[in-house]
Amino acid sequence: MTSRSPVQRASTAGRRGWLAAAVAAIIVALVVVTGCDRSTPADGEPLRFMALGDFGTGGPAQRQVARQMAATYRDWGADFVLLLGDNFYSRGVKSAEDPLWQSHFESVYDPAGLPIAFHAVAGNHDHKGDAKAQIEYSRRSARWHMPDHHYVFRRQAQDRSVDFFGIDVMVLDAPFGAQPTGLAWLNSALAKSDADHKIVFGHFPIWASLGRYGDHADLVERLAPVLQANNVVLYIAGHEHHLEIQKPRKGLVQAISGAGSQNRDVAPGDAARFVSGRLGFLWFEIGSDGIEARAVSRDGDVLYSTQLAGR
């Protein structure tokens, strides 16, 4: 072991910090200049993405999960991340300049390890602050993508097209665009979509019999029929601080990924194909063979792997 003075160590650490910041800045610049944010797979490749919820504490558990996400990105690939809300505890952000952007997002999911797009929706804690500031931040960031409360984007997965619909469940009843409500917008956008797969993501689960909050009666009554009538294959939610993949209901599978920074023990039950109270996230791969889902723990353990839909 070489012995160095504290001054030398500090100077080396400073140089390393400067170098890391420079590398991150170059990556972000390349993303901005080339538009090559790796959010679309190369021709013929399956589409891969991670889904993460309830992460915005800025604490060590969030950082541990983030480090595993970077490892999963490196080992299995990912074209983007879906962020499922409660992006900033406990009272959202105050503005697009809020220091929490740096401490709870940029420095945690650093662009050197995760140089991909993050498609986000707001959760209940985000609405305790200025949820519109999270929309505004999309215009300043190469990676943060929340163009509105509700939105849709399309990706290609080998010979399959996939439409992703992000919804802000806190304002589903507010007027949106030309529609009387956000829910009416979702119904209309789903009906118009000719994608091979339709995937919806929002903060509140519809069914959460195993979680702390239980089933969401209003969403069971009003959101579930819209998803099922429009052949949505997958609804991904957070809010409950565990990982879960449920059995299909009329062709619709609900997945819960709310263990991005806090976790709760959860007992197995009839509704679930898989459930875990460990910290972690879900990873998906979509291609000609269908949709594969894996649950990944903070430590990189593959807790569960399943095929959700095939030809």
Ligand SMILES: [Zn+2]
């Ligand atoms: Zn929540």
